[in-house]
Amino acid sequence: AVIAHKVHDPVLGEPYRRLARHYGFVISANRPRTPRHKGKVESGVHYVKRSLLAGRTFTDLAAMNEAGLRWVREQAGVRVHGTTKEQPLARFQEEQEALIALPAEEFEWLSAAQCRVAADCHVTVDGAYYSVPHKHVGEQVDVYIGQRIVEVYAGTTLLVTHEKAERRGERQTRLEHYPEGKRAWLENPPERCRERAEAVGEACHKVVTELLSDHVQDRLGGVHALLRLGEKHGRERLERACRRALHYGDGTYRRVKAILASGLDSAPLDQLEVYPVPSKEAFRFARPTAQFFDGGRP
Numbered sequence: 001a002v003i004a005h006k007v008h009d010p011v012l013g014e015p016y017r018r019l020a021r022h023y024g025f026v027i028s029a030n031r032p033r034t035p036r037h038k039g040k041v042e043s044g045v046h047y048v049k050r051s052l053l054a055g056r057t058f059t060d061l062a063a064m065n066e067a068g069l070r071w072v073r074e075q076a077g078v079r080v081h082g083t084t085k086e087q088p089l090a091r092f093q094e095e096q097e098a099l100i101a102l103p104a105e106e107f108e109w110l111s112a113a114q115c116r117v118a119a120d121c122h123v124t125v126d127g128a129y130y131s132v133p134h135k136h137v138g139e140q141v142d143v144y145i146g147q148r149i150v151e152v153y154a155g156t157t158l159l160v161t162h163e164k165a166e167r168r169g170e171r172q173t174r175l176e177h178y179p180e181g182k183r184a185w186l187e188n189p190p191e192r193c194r195e196r197a198e199a200v201g202e203a204c205h206k207v208v209t210e211l212l213s214d215h216v217q218d219r220l221g222g223v224h225a226l227l228r229l230g231e232k233h234g235r236e237r238l239e240r241a242c243r244r245a246l247h248y249g250d251g252t253y254r255r256v257k258a259i260l261a262s263g264l265d266s267a268p269l270d271q272l273e274v275y276p277v278p279s280k281e282a283f284r285f286a287r288p289t290a291q292f293f294d295g296g297r298p
Contacts (some may be wrong), residue, residue: 002029003156014144014153015110022107024100040083051076092236121177123152127168128172131177132159184224193223200230201239207251222253233260240265 001016010029020027030037052071058064077089084091115123117136122129125143132141132152136235142153145164151171152159162172167196175183188196190212195210208226230238241259245251247269 001027005029005032013143013155014151014156015112018109018110022103025104038232047076048214055264074281108146108148110146113143113145114140115143121172122173125150126165127169128165129169129173130160130162130165131173133177134179135206169246186218188224190220190223193220193227197223200227200235201244202240203243204239205258206246207242210251211253224257228254229257237265244269 001013002010003013004011010027012029017026017096036183052068056067058067072089076203077092078087080086081088081091094215096109113125115125117123117139119137120132121134121137123141125145130143130150130152136154136159139154139276141159142155144151144153148164150162150164152162160174160177174188178186193208193212194205204226208223211226226238229241233241237260238256241256241264242251244259244265244267245255248255
């Protein structure tokens with residue numbers, strides 16, 4: 001109920017605060033280890049235990065409520081109270097008109113758990129996973145689970161609200177909770193990279209397509225880095241650099257980056273000379289191969 005009691009400023013637990021807001025009652029927290037500050041009504045707990053509950057067992061909550069209501073009407077409510085010298089039930093009936101009505105809807109009860117934010121930016125509650133901003137990795141947070149939503153708090157600060165998972169193993173993740181480097185991988189799968197490259201230009205799209213078509217080496221990281229060059233140098237320069245890299249047959253991130261760093265993306269492309277492909281006869285030895293072995297020399 002009360003997380004901490006600072007001077008004149010108690011820190012309330014979130015479920016208790018919501019309960020008070022829903023039913024409209026005011027919380028007046030006592031100082032810790034100061035029982036004399038409690039209201040005299042606190043002693044009524046002992047009276048209920050000794051009078052209503054002593055020696056009785058109840059099969060369910062409905063049976064307990066029925067017995068309690070009968071006890072109030074026939075015994076506890078009609079006795080003369082030791083302090084007020086009045087019947088509690090008669091005093092209640094006088095004050096009832098001043099009470100606010102109960103809300104139409106029942107309070108949505110919360111269960112609470114303390115969890116540590118894992119390295120993957122998630123907390124685990126009831127076998128499901130909920131993301132938390134990455135700056136809180138390693139910290140302990142309070143998680144409140146309702147019927148439809150899950151809220152994560154750092155102290156009294158709300159960090160995030162998620163829809164409640166429907167099954168164990170389900171992940172409720174917001175990409176903005178990941179650090180920038182990891183978020184890039186999740187936000188830019190191969191198909192998204194091709195779309196971004198096509199928006200830059202034909203040459204960039206061709207470079208990215210060829211890199212992602214490599215069936216031996218994973219080139220996705222290089223593609224991410226190549227597309228970031230457009231953010232640094234601009235799309236037009238990136239497109240020219242890709243065109244130059246393709247012209248010289250080296251469409252890799254390293255080559256495109258070098259072209260941009262040296263400013264060669266604006267340089268004119270050399271006209272490559274096309275040489276005829278030699279025939280097989282051009283690669284024959286000038287002398288018969290037998291002459292290269294002992295006994296075969298003239």
